Amino acid sequence: MGDERAADCWAEGDAIALVGPGVSTRVTRLHRGPQKVGGDSVLDLTDQIGRPVGGVVTWLGATYRAVRPSVSDLLSQVRRGAQIVTAKDAAQLVLLAGVGPGGSVAEAGSGSGALTIVLATAVGPAGHVVSCDRRPEFLENARSNVARSGWGDRVEFVERDVAKDGWGRTGFTSVVLDLAEPWEVLAASRGALVTGGYVATYTPTYNQLERTVRRLRELGFAEVRATELIERGIHVGDGGTRPEFEMLGHTGFLAAGRKVD
Template identity: 40%
Template sequence: MTDPDDAHPATGADLRRGPFRPGDRVQLTDPKGRLHTITLEPGATFHTHRGHVRHDDLLGAPDGSVVRHSSGADYLALRPLLSDYVLSMPRGAQVVYPKDAGQIVTYADIYPGATVVEAGVGSGALSLSLLRAVGVSGRLLSFERREDFAEIARANARAFFGRDHPAWSVTVGDLVETLPRSVAPGSVDRVVLDMLAPWECLDVVHEALAPGGVLICYVATATQLSRVAETARTHGGWTEPQAWESLVRGWHLEGLAVRPQHRMHGHTGFLLTVRRLAAGTAAPLLKRRPAKGAYGEDYVPHDEGEWSAEELGERAVSAKRVRRTARDARATADAREAGDNWEPEDPGATADAREPEDPGATGDEGNS
């Protein structure tokens, strides 16, 4: 039987296993539990305020090894998971957090072989989760207004998968103008909108989606959430909008000291889903009445006024920072590509050399 990873190496599965190679991103955990992400290069060193770790001590070692710091401390070395990678990769725009990306993949029902449209791309964090979900048999059509953001996203994906993913295409332009030229009506299975004003795209998205297709919107503020919901209701052709947010709180686990962590990831964004109805179909009217004042004197109809990014609380990203991020992303991707064909001369000897001097020292100390 043919290994699917051999037939489709661009999924990046071949880079998720085996010994560490040049260009691999490695997550080091120090004895206090602090994380440090590095890209391996022969002859390079990773410096801290107390000393350094040699990259050569990691090259050829198996995933999950322990490396000795020059200060004598042991560092646990692991390949970062996708959730770790998106939080440490170069970014030009704010990324979609893993807790939201996981819910987008699940509640939008992204499946292998699906045709998915995404707008906008940002730094590519959500794109990585979508590409994993659709697989090499599906298609992800991503649209981004800014060329510099698109370049960062492409480089981040290339660094993660090791090469360009065959299911992905990135188009620079406005979704309303470019989507009708890119897909046939009714040919898209799922649409994900992570943008400032998703209500402006409902017409073209409705035309592109197949009946029963899912639209999921990721918005930052309650005013955006309300406006896209009311626009969908006014537009017709959609099921009743469903909206929610998720809050994740970690727990401290040490002996009998089991308690919630004091710090947590609070609000990051709202998620809203609707499904496209068949042509000529109207959703049944809700039997419940809206709350008093829901459409009072202070209500602004969805078609009045334009909102700026600053008014919605988005932080502007300087052009200088985007250029620097693009340069770092390209360098990381090039390092990964350069290391694809590297193999250690004697993997067994290299791995044995990384045993800690103290047989009792393990990687568990690094996670305490």
């Protein structure tokens, strides 16, 4: 039986990732005419428009395949205002908060929108993310980063101090908090979640983690847990395979709980 799917072809304005063995991946937009990519080097991708995704591009002596960007590629493109969540922690937050296809997710703060992109990817086209931040300049940057990722239609940005004003609606399957005082938002989050829904938090210090976990317990959340992910790269070399000498020693702590009535 033949493959009857329509060919996936490039359109002007698409995000495009150039991937090849032994070279760094480049992510850019598909525009007509020459454009600067990676510093001052100029690349012209005009002839890709209308062609099937996956074609060969040669540039600066290297050969790439032009493919649709992965979520990691999209994160590498985020313009930073607020400090962003790391990829390893974002992936774990998705699991801890039970975020999946069709989910209805409340997030605060939006920050730079990096975690929002991961959440919007996880909920898929049938899902929805409401992302709140109390600072309009961060909200604007997050909105523009999420729009460039292509998931703008899955995310609603709201200017709101969720510690003071709560979420303003209910029925969320997940609440994800990356802000300084998550314990101030847990009672409102409990009220906004469906029974069986999860809240997950991300904080940089033990003090914040402890206050968060104590509050989760006080509020009667089930399955309360606190974790930290430590990622160590492995150098695979001809002379031997060993851990990398350098690593990121600390990013943030994760906590989670599940609403039961």
